Amino acid sequence: MSPLTKLYGERTEEEKYEYFMERIEAGEKIEADDWMPDEYRMALIKLISMHAISEIMGAxxxxxxxxxxxxxxxxxxxxxxxxxxxxxxxxxxRVAEDLMKPYGKTRENIMEDLFSGKLKFHNVFHMEAPTWADAGIIAWLVDGAAIITQTNMLNASYGPYSRALHRICAEEVFHAQHGESIVLALAEGSKQQREMLQDALIRWWPSLLMFFGPKSAATTGSSKQDITIKYKIRTKTNEELRQDFLTKYVPRIRSLGLTIPDETLRYDEENKKWIYKEPDWNEFKKIIKNQGPKSMERLTLRRIAYDNNRWVREALQ
Amino acid sequence: MTSVKNALEARQNKEYVSALTELLFQLADDDFILAFRGSEWLGLAPHIEEDVAFSSITQNMMGHAFMYYQLLEQLGEGTVDELAHERSGKKRKNAIMLEKVNGLGTYLQSPKFDWAFTVVRHYFYDVNKKIKLDCLQDCSYEPLKHAAINIRKEQYYHLVHWETWFKQLVKAGGEAKTRMMVAVEKVWNEFDDVLSLGPRGEVMANYQLIDREDVIRQTFMNTIGDVFENLELGPLPKLKEMKKSGRIGEHTEDLEKALATLTEVYKKEPSSSW
Incomplete structure (x- = not known):
């Protein structure tokens, strides 16, 4: 008898894994109550809780x-x-909470992990936003970058995440338009407004390149991209996504009369790819250890709000 | 009194337009400043779900202020953004209680905001806002009447939201109830000018812009009195007389600081497009 015709409960772990991978390969969606290997569950928890907390810290x-x-x-x-x-x-x-249930973990654990530094939030949200133009650049280009990475996971093998991303991406498009509108007003505005915008772009450019993560684990010592590609959670590599971003946004940024702070930036027709100056990956390593310019300040803000309202959450229980 | 169809008609009668303008400034400034206080909470609410809900309410309230400022714009008082961003504290007609800070710290640094105070202030404010919106359904100035009809549809949910919080936290007992009672006292002590229509209240009522102030006050006291009774909070204390009134442009340092924050970018270049 083939292992896959056995009753599901009688299958060995290896057989379950084999069936699971067949479903992944066939493009089927895995749901919250389905069997899944620990490696898959752990990768999803890490990815989705980081995504969730980055949305919150990103605010x-x-x-x-x-x-x-x-x-x-x-x-x-x-x-x-x-x-x-x-x-x-x-x-x-909510998606992460379902995945963590078998481990007896809750939303409170996610928040605690954020405060202890165990759970990271996205590197781009550790940076300063000192002017109104930064708010425009964030909404236009950071959200633009987010659309590119999230579109890459729209067909993620994990159904609940895929469905959440469909809704999120639809809203992110509005955010990018909101950002573009702020940026356009400044670009067409007074000298002071245009300078404010140019300064913000200079400030955010390295962060925008770092947004997509290192090319490989060799750059920074760790990368989850291989596992997430194996399980069809995502399809493209970090570098492919960065190239997509440059293709989409470099012409748009230049058309506004803004200067991108990288003299080496050019499109190599022969190899069909963008050549750019690498951001400082040592800086990236510091940021992901919560040692970025605003890391501690933002974590402290979040923690104060959390502690300050503890009595409210307790009253609701 | 027959209804007044538009700004052009209103401007035929100086006394009418002056009372109408006064009322609109009170309505607009009340919603605007409390929406500003709400916007400071964004990202800091007790839980994520509340952050989303509270932000919807704040956006609605700022939208309501926008509608009232628009009516003032039509009456020739200046553009919406001039009215929201260029008027000094002395020209603002919001009640003092609504400009008070959310708690200790600022929204950027050490925000130890007081959720109990926020719930009580918003709840009491919305009870009164509902009473006023009910009156405005019969307002002689048609553009205001129509605005009030639309605003009331949204405001219903705000009132339900804050009422739910108020009752839930009071009924929870323990620390929550203690904090709520402290907040009730704080809000109550300076709530008088929220209920005030200012020195021209009488003229407003005579022109059927809104009900008489004493009628509105009584409805408010009856409504809150019932809530106190149902929650066994004892009899309603008398409202305290206040030394200052926002309705005549008297305010606190809290308003000055709020205005500095909310106009910081606008004032860099008021004539520019943003």
């Missing part, structure tokens, strides 16, 4: 500009945008 740099936004329309726009990010965080936390 903080832009949140700085919510009360200060220059017009009522901008105030409403950026508030709705930051609210969406919190909403994405909530949606993804």
């Amino acid at each position: 903080l740099p832009e949140k700085e500009w919510v009360p200060k936004a220059p017009t009522i329309h901008r105030k409403l726009g950026i508030m709705a945008k930051v609210q969406d990010e919190m909403g994405h965080g909530q949606l993804l936390l």
Whole structure:
């Protein structure tokens, strides 16, 4: 009798794994209650809880500009945008919570892991956002970069994550448009406004390149991209995504009359790829250890809010 | 009184337009400043779900302020953004209680905001806002009447939201109830000018813009009185008289700081497009 015609409960772990991989290869979706190998579950928990917490921590740099936004329309726009990010965080936390259930872990554990430094939030959200133009660049280009990485996982083998990403990506498109609108107003504005925008681009450029992560584990010592590709959670490598970003955004940035702070940046027609100056990967390593310019400040803000409202959560239990 | 269809008609009668403008500034500034306080909470609420819900409410409230400022713009008072960003504290007509900071710290540094205070302030404010919106359904100025009809549809959910929080935290007992009672006292002590229509309240009522202030006050006291009774919080204390009133442009340092924050970018270049 073939292992795959046995009753499911009678199969050995190896047989279950074989069946699981067949489903993955066939493009089927894995659901929360399905059997899955620990390596897959662990990779998903790590990826999705980091994604969830990055949405929540990612709200903080832009949140700085919510009360200060220059017009009522901008105030409403950026508030709705930051609210969406919190909403994405909530949606993804629910997906992560289901995956963690067999380990007896909850949302509280995710928050504790964030505060202890065990759970990382995305490297791009450790950076400063000192002007209104930064809020524009974040929404236009950071969200633009997020659309590229998330589109890469829209067909992720894990059904709940794939479905959440469909909704998230649809909203991210609005965010990028909101950012583009802020950036356009500044680009067409006064000298002071244009300078503010150019400075923000200079500030954010290395972070935008780092956004997609290192080319391989050799650059920084670790990378999960091989496992996530094996399990069809994603399809493209970090470098392929970075190339897609450059192809999409370099012409748009230049068309606004902005200068990208990389004199070596060019498209190599022969090899069909962008040549660019590598960002400082040592800086990246520091950032992912929570030693970026704003890492501790933002974590502290989050922790104060969490501790300060503990009595409310306790009253609700 | 017959209804007034638009700004052009309103401007035929100086006394009418002056009372109407006064009322609109109160309505707009109240929603605007409390929405600003709400926007400071973004990302800091007790849980993620509340962050999302509270932000919706704040956006709605700022939208309501926008609608009132738009009506003022039509009456020739200046553009919406000038009205929201260029008026000094002395020209603001919001009640003082609504400009008060959310708690210790700022939204950027050590925000030890007080959730109990926020719940009580928003709840009491929304009870009163609902009473006023009910009155405005019969407002003689048609553009305001129509705005109020639309605003009331959204505001219903705000009131339900804050009422749920209020009751839940009071009923939870223990630390939550203690904190809530401290907050109730704090809000109550300076709630008088939220209920005030200012020195021109009488004229507003005479022109059927809104009900008389004493009628609105009584409805408010009856509503909150019932809530106190149901939650066994004892009889409603008398409202305290206040030394200052936001309705005549008297404010606190909290408003000045809030205005500095919310106009920081706008004031870099007020004539530029942002």
